[in-house]
Amino acid sequence: xxxxxxxxxxxxxxxxxxxxxxxxxxxxxxxxxxxxxxxxxxxxxxxxxxxxxxxxxxxxxxxxxxxxxxxxxxxxxxxxxxxxxxxxxxxxxxxxxxxxxxxxxxxxxxxxxxxxxxxxxxxxxxxxxxxxxxxxxxxxxxxxxxxxxxxxxxxxxxxxxxxxxxxxxxxxxxxxxxxxxxxxxxxxxxxxxxxxxxxxxxxxxxxxxxxxxxxxxxxxxxxxxxxxxxxxxxxxxxxxxxxxxxxxxxxxxxxxxxxxxxxxxxxxxxxxxxxxxxxxxxxxxxxxxxxxxxxxxxxxxxxxxxxxxxxxxxxxxxxxxxxxxxxxxxxxxxxxxxxxxxxxxxxxxxxxxxxxxxxxxxxxxxxxxxxxxxxxxxxxxxxxxxxxxxxxxxxxxxxxxxxxxxxxxxxxxxxxxxxxxxx
Numbered sequence: 001x002x003x004x005x006x007x008x009x010x011x012x013x014x015x016x017x018x019x020x021x022x023x024x025x026x027x028x029x030x031x032x033x034x035x036x037x038x039x040x041x042x043x044x045x046x047x048x049x050x051x052x053x054x055x056x057x058x059x060x061x062x063x064x065x066x067x068x069x070x071x072x073x074x075x076x077x078x079x080x081x082x083x084x085x086x087x088x089x090x091x092x093x094x095x096x097x098x099x100x101x102x103x104x105x106x107x108x109x110x111x112x113x114x115x116x117x118x119x120x121x122x123x124x125x126x127x128x129x130x131x132x133x134x135x136x137x138x139x140x141x142x143x144x145x146x147x148x149x150x151x152x153x154x155x156x157x158x159x160x161x162x163x164x165x166x167x168x169x170x171x172x173x174x175x176x177x178x179x180x181x182x183x184x185x186x187x188x189x190x191x192x193x194x195x196x197x198x199x200x201x202x203x204x205x206x207x208x209x210x211x212x213x214x215x216x217x218x219x220x221x222x223x224x225x226x227x228x229x230x231x232x233x234x235x236x237x238x239x240x241x242x243x244x245x246x247x248x249x250x251x252x253x254x255x256x257x258x259x260x261x262x263x264x265x266x267x268x269x270x271x272x273x274x275x276x277x278x279x280x281x282x283x284x285x286x287x288x289x290x291x292x293x294x295x296x297x298x299x300x301x302x303x304x305x306x307x308x309x310x311x312x313x314x315x316x317x318x319x320x321x322x323x324x325x326x327x328x329x330x331x332x333x334x335x336x337x338x339x340x341x342x343x344x345x346x347x348x349x350x351x352x353x354x355x356x357x358x359x360x361x362x363x364x365x366x367x368x369x370x371x372x373x374x375x376x377x378x379x380x381x382x383x384x385x386x387x388x389x390x391x392x393x394x395x396x397x398x399x400x401x402x403x404x405x406x407x408x409x410x411x412x413x414x415x416x417x418x419x420x421x422x423x
Contacts, residue, residue, distance in 0.1 A: 005140060008203040012140045015201045017153045022195035024157025028164025030093055030188035032057045035168055036119070039100065039181045043112045053119060055369065060123020062365040065131045066358030070219045073354045078136035079204045083196070085132065088125025090196060092118040094189035100182035134357045138345040140204055144291050147298075147342040151287025154338050158280045162273070164191075207350065226348070226355055233347050233356065235405040239299070240360060241367040242398040243336050246306040248371035249391035250329045253313055253322065256384040261319040271326050278330030286334050287342065295343045296406035300399050302335020307395030314388035332395070 030036060032054045040050055075081060095118045103111045141149045164187075172180045227234060254271070257263035263271070290298040309328035312321055340360075348356040378387040 004203075004205040005142060008140065009142070009145075012202055013149055013152075015198045016137070016149070017156050019195045019198040020153035021156040021160045022191045022198065024159070024161035025164045026093065026188040026191035026195065027157070028161035028166075029168045029184045029191070030096065031161075031165060031168070034165065035172070035181070035184055036096075038172070039096075040112070040115060042177065042181075043103075043108045043115070049112075049116075051372070052116075055372065056116075056119050056123045057126070058123075058368050059365050060120065061126040061130055062361045062368060064124055064127035064362070066223075066355075066362035068128055068131045069223075069354040069358035072132045072135055072357075073351060075132070075135075076207045077204050078132045078139065079200075079202050081132040082129060082136055083200050085125065085129040086196060086199065089122050089129055090125075090189070090192035092122035092125065093185055093192055095121075097182050097185035097189055100178045100185055103178045130361065131354055131357050134341065134345065135354050136202065136204060138353055139207070139350065140202065143346060146345055147287035147290035147295060147339065148284065149287070150338045150341050151284035151334075154287075154334070155280045155283040158276055158283065162276050162280075222352075223355055223359060226352065226359065230347065232405065233359075235401060236343065236347070237360065237363055239398055239401055239405075240340065240364040242394050242401065243299075243303060243306070243340070244364060244367035244371045245374070246303060246310075246391055246395035246398050247329065247332050247336065248375035248394075249310045249313060249388045250333075251372055252375060252379055252384055252387055253325060253329070256313070257319060257322055260384075261316070261322070263319055263322070267319065271322060274323055275326040275330045278327045279334055282331050282334040283338050286331070287338050290339055290342055294406075295339050295346065296402050299335045299339045299343065300402040302332050302339060303395050303398035303402060305329075305335070305395075306332035307392045307399065310388040310392035310395060314385050314392065 037050045037053050040053060044050070072078070072081070096115065099106065099111050099114050099118065106114070137146065137149070168184050171184055174180075175183065254263070254268055257271075258268065286298050286302070305328040309325050309332060312328070313325045316322060316325065344357055344360045345353065347353075347360075375387045375391070378390060
């Protein structure tokens with residue numbers, strides 16, 4: 001099987017990076033941060049409902065993963081499950097296109113209900129797909145190349161998302177409502193289906209059959225065993241939680257700069273471009289460095305970047321400093337996503353990996369939910385600078401835990417041949 005991995009390595013990297021690219025293209029046309037909130041704002045003034053949109057997407061991706069681990073661990077091939085389940089995170093975009101087109105017929109209230117039902121469907125669809133997808137990537141990409149792969153895939157997604165976000169802005173400006181949103185969502189759905197074609201081309205060989213878990217309680221016993229035995233993984237879970245809190249300030253940077261530093265919409269767009277472009281550069285670079293050095297050290301750099309970003313925002317006497325704020329925030333996001341994914345796949349054997357994936361993501365979900373709530377509460381009660389300071393402290397805490405607990409690279413449990421002679 002190892003020979004097959006290296007034989008198909010280049011092909012699998014190409015098709016999966018293209019998959020990520022079209023996925024990013026779709027999310028530019030149907031962004032959970034801009035386009036979909038703008039669409040929902042046409043139907044409601046509720047800040048709570050609008051604020052729930054990115055949270056549904058993030059928590060939906062994280063929360064279900066542990067509960068699918070038992071099914072994933074039994075598989076000899078992951079791709080069939082990935083292809084079958086990922087439909088549920090892609091079709092909802094075509095549903096949003098239909099809802100947008102039919103708003104005049106459905107009415108505001110019904111359209112709003114259906115929109116949130118589709119968003120929940122999409123979020124959960126991503127969550128039930130995420131565990132087998134990560135297990136598949138761990139299987140087809142050698143362990144010393146996963147950071148580089150995730151980095152290039154994320155960079156491609158960010159690059160195409162940046163371009164499609166600009167195109168979405170043009171469509172929303174030049175076309176009339178609701179046809180403008182319907183077209184954006186339709187293009188997003190089409191890009192998602194093209195993305196599906198490429199992920200379905202992945203070449204994956206059979207793995208040995210894993211003994212089935214006969215009793216439900218055996219699953220939980222296995223999870224408890226992992227948490228008891230694997231001390232490094234327990235600390236990694238702490239790091240996952242702290243890292244979510246370390247970037248909670250990012251959601252409030254734009255609002256703070258608009259209110260207190262006179263940032264206008266044009267500059268806000270430029271800041272977002274800096275944020276995205278920084279990630280495009282940092283993703284492959286940090287992934288490559290993590291593979292050749294070690295991922296905990298690179299994640300520590302990301303944690304310090306999160307702290308530095310928040311500290312500069314807290315101190316900044318003028319708007320110009322916020323370019324640095326967003327650059328360091330982009331590096332922090334790369335460490336949480338790209339490096340976090342790569343680190344997760346380094347724990348456990350292939351048989352146990354779905355349990356590790358599930359624990360690492362599902363147990364991070366409460367922190368994902370809590371971070372914006374804590375940040376918003378601090379901003380309302382003590383001011384935005386308080387949010388920035390607490391975020392910075394969490395970033396420093398994340399770096400400290402990494403420094404004390406991961407003093408050397410994570411030992412890879414799977415036996416793999418030397419990659420110097422690989423493709």
